[in-house]
Amino acid sequence: MAEARAAPAEAPVAANEEPPLSDVLSAYRTMVIARVMDERCLTLQRQGRIGFYVPMQGQEAAQVGCAWALAEEDWIFPAYRELGVALARGIPIPLLINQFFGNSGDEIKGRQMPNHYGYRRFRFVTASSPVGTQISHAVGAAMAARLRKDPIVTVSFFGDGTTSSNDFHAALNFAGVFQAPSIFFCQNNQWAISLPREKQTRSATLAEKAAAYGFPGVVVDGMDFRAVYRAVAEARTRALAGGGPTLIEAQVYRLGPHSTSDDPRRYRSDAELAEWRDRDPVARLKQELHEAGALTEENDRAIWEAAKEEIARAVEAAEKLPSVDPLSIFDDVYAQRTPSLEEQRAGLQRELAAGGEPKR
Template sequence: MTNPNNATITTVHTAEFTAGDALKIPTLRILRDDGSLYEGAVAPDLDKATALKMYDTMVFIRVLDERMLAAQRQGRISFYMQCLGEEAATVGSAAALDDKDMIMAQYREQGALRYRGFTLEQFMNQLFSNEKDLGKGRQMPVHYGSKDIYYMTISSPLGTQIPQASGYAYAQKLRGLNNTTICYFGEGAASEGDFHAGLNMAAVHKAPVIFFCRNNGYAISTPANEQFVGDGIACRAVGYGMKALRVDGADILAVYQATKMAREHALATNEPVLIESIAYRLGAHSSSDDPSGYRSKEEEEKWRQNDPISRYRLWLIEKGWLNDADDKATIETLRTEILDALKVAEKVAKPGIEHLISDVYAEPIPALQQQLDDLKAHIRKYPDAYPVTAGRLD
């Protein structure tokens, strides 16, 4: 039988349903909570320098998150988002990539950014939106971006980066580049229309993109079991005709291995792959969220035993690559360095007001220039309401 509909046709003679739970995707686990390997598991081939860079990045992000959430509570920055409990997912996946693979993040992937080389000063400049910020102060905190290290600037609306990643990866293929694009998003963003459009586009046009879904249990306050009844997110990829992997997102060795495998497949076949990371969001959704309103302390404590940093630390110590005493000293040093950098960045001047309209067009159009002129006139009229900006208009 010819098949113009591109669907597999198997003939039956009595009607029968295919159940929604017919496809069960297993979860890759390599590292136990005590730092030992599961029976039959094989650790990926990591050299000591890479393994320690992965660990140092996770620890840096944990300390940065701790310090900057406190800074937000003190009123020093306006907003913050932690990746507490998901450090292994973002760092392990970034470590498996080439430095010129494009990263399109959602907003909880500061681990991938740090692994690529984003400096402490660059983090602070963005968080304080000062004149040294690469984004010229036009983004809210944690909306990072860096052209130099192939990290696309983050957008607030959920899911926008998913079809963009499909298009970018398709362009990589057309240009003959031996690189892929990784696109991070949460399971809540997988409920957006852009998710379905982006995956279908990548599958049909054979774009070498890795879709990395962080299924952390909650879309802000909505638990996963109120978002969908299917077997997570990975099974949706199969429906679009692409390969899928599910991984323990608190197991950095498993995340690294899964991402390395996905990258190799994407480049060898020019086909997309979806990875679903299962790792509980230990912190609040953001500094504006209070998780006590929708989940219990007991639930949080249960998952806290699954800490990705502790698990990986034990494995490194067992291999003789990490000394526990030195590790504690490093954490204290980091706390000092981050606090010192914070104090410097918060005193740096804000960007000039002209940057509100720069980079929109090669040359500001008359309408934008008029709006800027009107704004300056308003500030001059009410200088007491804008004490910092009023003196820097010319």
């Protein structure tokens, strides 16, 4: 498909593909915020203050490391477990917390379960629950960007289970054929709810699936921030130079449950969990920064404290906000409400006026 390939774009990332130390410290801070926020949100769900939560503990280095290697203009196509990516993108904590509460401060108007957010101004596309559908979107957006000669890449995020989905294969095939400037970032967290990685596919690695589609697939230690950063930076440089897509398999571990509706003790051992806990990506980067002389114990404590305070403030503010406008249920189905939606809206309006709102 030589005719579908654009001229190589300019501006690859820095040649050495290593982030400066000050940047790593900032990334570490983001990873700490992700960890604290994750723990806080699990508690909020258990207390019945938010309805649901999808934790991501264990995947901080993979997510923040990947996002750190991207440019602000690059487009993110997340799944529903990408808190670290969202924070690294600069999406404000209160915006995310408001989404979890589905309150009037939620920019997506309480339409989706917690974790299913997205913000156009951060080029972070709104997630859905079906797995894999976003991978094709990332390929299409990459092709569109190339058509418009925008020097960007798109990145899709998904897990090990998603590599069995229809759209994973369709999207990788399209990306290979059209040499789309797109990065497929697979976080292999070892478990797709209760199905272990080795029962998901007979392939030795997930990354090797890229070979069938004619482009590189790489395995990277997802608990290692720098290793992830390097892999993504390299893939990005190649994509921008017209070298096509890359599949990256970041090997991580889901330290928590699949979601707050899941009990992982039913299917995996404490010993396995303990083994991975010893490889905690946040603790690992802390150690590295400490050894490089960039982080003292005192500074570290301050980072954790600041994160806790900031999140506590956001939660407190979120709980004070009113709920979403009941009549907004009919908005954004279409660009304009259709006559039948107007009629249904008027019906709800009458119902609310007559008897108030039923209990949530």
